[in-house]
Amino acid sequence: MNIAIVGTGYVGLVTGTCFAETGVNVTCVDVNAEKIENLQKGIIPIYEPGLEDMVQRNVNAGRLHFTTALENCLDNVDIVFSAVGTPPDEDGSADLSYVLAVAKTIGANMKKYTLVVTKSTVPVGTAHKVKDTIQAELDKRGVSIEFDVASNPEFLKEGNAIDDFMSPDRVVVGVESERAKKLMTKLYKPFMMLNSRVIFMDIPSAEMTKYAANSMLATRISFMNDIANLCELVGADVNMVRDGIGSDSRIGRKFLYPGCGYGGSCFPKDVKALIKTAEQNGYPMRVLKAVEEVNETQKSLLFEKLEKIFNGDLEGKTIALWGLAFKPGTDDMREAPALVLIEKLRKAGCVVRAYDPAAMGESKRRIGDTIFYACDMYDALLDADALMLVTEWKEFRLPAWGVVKKTMKQPVILDGRNIYDAKELQDLGFVYRCIGK
Numbered sequence: 001m002n003i004a005i006v007g008t009g010y011v012g013l014v015t016g017t018c019f020a021e022t023g024v025n026v027t028c029v030d031v032n033a034e035k036i037e038n039l040q041k042g043i044i045p046i047y048e049p050g051l052e053d054m055v056q057r058n059v060n061a062g063r064l065h066f067t068t069a070l071e072n073c074l075d076n077v078d079i080v081f082s083a084v085g086t087p088p089d090e091d092g093s094a095d096l097s098y099v100l101a102v103a104k105t106i107g108a109n110m111k112k113y114t115l116v117v118t119k120s121t122v123p124v125g126t127a128h129k130v131k132d133t134i135q136a137e138l139d140k141r142g143v144s145i146e147f148d149v150a151s152n153p154e155f156l157k158e159g160n161a162i163d164d165f166m167s168p169d170r171v172v173v174g175v176e177s178e179r180a181k182k183l184m185t186k187l188y189k190p191f192m193m194l195n196s197r198v199i200f201m202d203i204p205s206a207e208m209t210k211y212a213a214n215s216m217l218a219t220r221i222s223f224m225n226d227i228a229n230l231c232e233l234v235g236a237d238v239n240m241v242r243d244g245i246g247s248d249s250r251i252g253r254k255f256l257y258p259g260c261g262y263g264g265s266c267f268p269k270d271v272k273a274l275i276k277t278a279e280q281n282g283y284p285m286r287v288l289k290a291v292e293e294v295n296e297t298q299k300s301l302l303f304e305k306l307e308k309i310f311n312g313d314l315e316g317k318t319i320a321l322w323g324l325a326f327k328p329g330t331d332d333m334r335e336a337p338a339l340v341l342i343e344k345l346r347k348a349g350c351v352v353r354a355y356d357p358a359a360m361g362e363s364k365r366r367i368g369d370t371i372f373y374a375c376d377m378y379d380a381l382l383d384a385d386a387l388m389l390v391t392e393w394k395e396f397r398l399p400a401w402g403v404v405k406k407t408m409k410q411p412v413i414l415d416g417r418n419i420y421d422a423k424e425l426q427d428l429g430f431v432y433r434c435i436g437k
């Protein structure tokens with residue numbers, strides 16, 4: 001089987017590499033020539049555990065290729081996946097210009113039946129826009145070539161992308177012809193053997209499923225953040241409450257962790273886009289608007305707790321940050337709570353000393369030298385009046401508390417992910433604040 005994947009961003013590169021791993025011949029396409037040159041040399045543009053080795057292995061095996069010319073590979077492929085970006089417009093709706101440009105190129109160059117699958121997260125109705133765009137190009141050329149469109153949203157998580165792709169809970173595929181269904185069944189056969197369910201449905205439902213899944217998960221997080229904040233007011237402990245409700249199989253244990261807000265490339269963007277789609281259809285998404293609002297205020301919570309500890313006097317204080325990425329296992333800082341905190345701390349006149357195992361380069365690119373980048377987690381604590389734990393990287397979980405206390409100017413810890421033991425730290429003489437207890 002031969003397929004092409006357009007867009008070598010997060011989703012495209014993982015998808016292409018994982019399909020190659022199952023024996024499919026994959027060509028990954030991107031307009032960025034530098035990115036393609038690097039990929040050909042085995043240099044990958046993102047941080048994702050295990051991906052580099054897998055790219056290398058499949059390139060060496062001759063199953064994974066990289067090119068800038070989509071038009072040249074169309075003759076040889078059965079399926080083209082579109083995994084290009086859909087950044088939010090100013091008004092929050094997804095910008096489809098890249099998706100439709102790919103459709104145009106396909107329509108202008110295809111010579112035989114092709115199944116065009118959208119993997120990017122796109123609003124309901126996009127697959128049909130893709131179909132119209134391809135058809136318009138074929139009409140321009142005055143040729144009649146059969147093709148199908150399909151929707152196959154991606155649910156992988158950054159930092160766990162390869163496992164998520166190779167052993168998915170489920171694969172969602174929206175199709176509207178038997179031919180397309182057959183091709184997708186063949187492609188996903190290796191995954192079905194591993195007991196993963198492939199759920200076929202109509203195209204609009206598949207497109208909607210992606211937004212509904214991410215919005216539901218974001219809702220759980222904002223709900224738990226609200227519960228956590230209320231726990232603090234009534235003297236309850238959100239960790240116990242989480243355990244208590246998570247053991248109800250109707251609720252389940254996952255995605256119930258309160259913290260300093262969700263970030264990343266998906267939740268914020270998809271929640272916004274779904275609110276927008278609803279608006280365009282004259283329906284107010286009341287729950288999701290609240291989900292967004294709670295998340296925004298949650299990102300400032302650690303700062304407010306810090307202000308309280310120092311009675312509003314933060315001028316000249318040195319604050320250590322452990323973690324910059326929006327979550328562990330990635331260097332991604334899109335919509336990261338750390339960015340909101342850093343801005344607030346700097347406005348309040350604080351000096352910020354930060355350390356992150358993967359996202360220091362990304363942070364420099366985004367905010368330059370507005371903060372001090374420490375060479376390790378303990379270096380970040382030098383002269384610090386407080387430590388804020390923002391991203392729960394494994395290496396932050398069991399620090400040498402004696403060294404921490406000796407290095408800091410004042411023993412104050414704000415734990416934005418509830419990973420430390422309050423009693424232990426208080427016994428050691430730390431002022432300790434966390435979320436929801």
Ligand code: UDX
Nearest residue numbers: 154155156157158255256257259262263264266326327
């Ligand atoms: C998410 C979806 O999980 C994935 O299915 C989709 O394809 C893309 O969006 P990702 O953004 O990589 O994946 O990260 P995820 O692990 O889901 O975490 C998202 C955010 O929620 C992070 O900021 C994380 O810290 C936060 N989170 C997660 C919580 O605050 N509490 C939780 O209980 C879980």
